[in-house]
Amino acid sequence: MGLKFLVVGAGAVGGYFGGRLLEAGEDVTFLVRSKRRKQLEQTGLVLESVKGDAKLDPPLIEKGEAGTFDVVLLSTKAYQLDNVLQDLSSFINEETAIIPLLNGIGHLDTLDDYFNKGAVLGGLCHIESTLTEEGHISHTSSGHRLTFGERNGDMSERVKRIAASFEKSNADVQTSIHISEAMWRKYLFITTLSGITTLFNSPVGPIRKSDEGRAFTHKLIDEIVTVMRHTDEPINNDFADKAWSQFLKLSDETKASMQKDKEKGLPVEADHIQGYLLRLAEKHKCSAPYLQAVYANLKVYEQFRRDVD
Structure with a gap:
């Protein structure tokens, strides 16, 4: 049975990597605000990329709706994090793995305190992408790498399962035992x-x-x-x-x-x-x-x- 992914937001980073997962046939849902939801329902999730364009019809939910997920890809801006945490609570359980793709380090303390340290993996990405005025995701350079792993250095079973989900995606996704x-x-x-x-x-x-x-x-x-x-x-x-x-x-x-x-x-x-x-x-x-x-x-x-x- 495959993993269920929740991508928080459908912006330049989450929209790109979540879109590549969805394109590969994985079970991916996007947690979005109502304004973005209306936009995506009209246009679809559009990737304009030097690595290949895609137009997708993503499953969308908003805060307060039901559902539980195995993996959360978290790629919001740091100043949005506190509000996002409240939105996330109803979608996770004690088995959910959270992969933060935010810049910096300070968000790890926030996530550890709000959930539990064992739930939060390390993660980072290297990509030049932006959200256009039309709401499309414009990816303009050849790099599109996402790296994640256990912060204690283990190559755990959950990391292996998540990596397997990304194997067929049109993105450079790697695991690391040196993620910190x-x-x-x-x-x-x-x-x-x-x-x-x-x-x-x-x-x-x-x-x-x-x-x-x-x-x-x-x-x-x-x-x-x-x-x-x-x-x-x-x-x-x-x-x-x-x-x-x-x-x-x-x-x-x-x-x-x-x-x-x-x-x-x-x-x-x-x-x-x-x-x-x-x-x-x-x-x-x-x-x-x-x-x-x-x-x-x-x-x-x-x-x-x-x-x-």
Whole structure:
């Protein structure tokens, strides 16, 4: 008997990976708000992808409806998480596995407290996708990787069963016995990329070509790694070097999703991404002036949004 998947939201990430699962014939339902439900009922779930287009007719539910699921793919923005948790409660039981695909790390504590630590796997994804004005999911680069695993490093039976469900999907889905390390590596990279592109209001190219931009980026990476080393997490000696190498390999046009959200006047995840690290820095009495500059810029933007509203 196959697994029943619940994808929370049908946006750029959940809509893409959930859509690929549905396309492969798996049992997938999307938990959406009423506005998105009406849109999807009219248009279907449309994937416009360099890896192949798809138009799907997804099963949809809203909060308060009935159903229990084996696996939850959670890919909301961090600032939506508290509201989503209340919506989820009626759809899970003690056997449900939750795979969070949010940026950052702080959401793990929230999920562990609300459900139980054993229910929550580690997860992350690498994909450049966005939701168009028509509600289609536009996937514009060749990468579409989702990685998940047990946070204690076990290769459990539930991980094997979930991986088997993804085998025929048109997506690069991998398991990892080092998922915690992988999540911290991505956290370092996304904090850096979102920080520099929002601070300098620029894609990567001009930042990288500028001596000042390169120096700032290098110092920001080193500062973040220093803060991370004060945790008990697996922060290896090559963290900074690999993050710098990734930065050098990006295309000149690359922007973090946070920068794209900022350009659209949308909320940003400053408190969840940069703020979480600054709270760690304060706790362990670490100096973090570069991270503080990034965070201050984002908080000014948030204040601007409030003033406009």
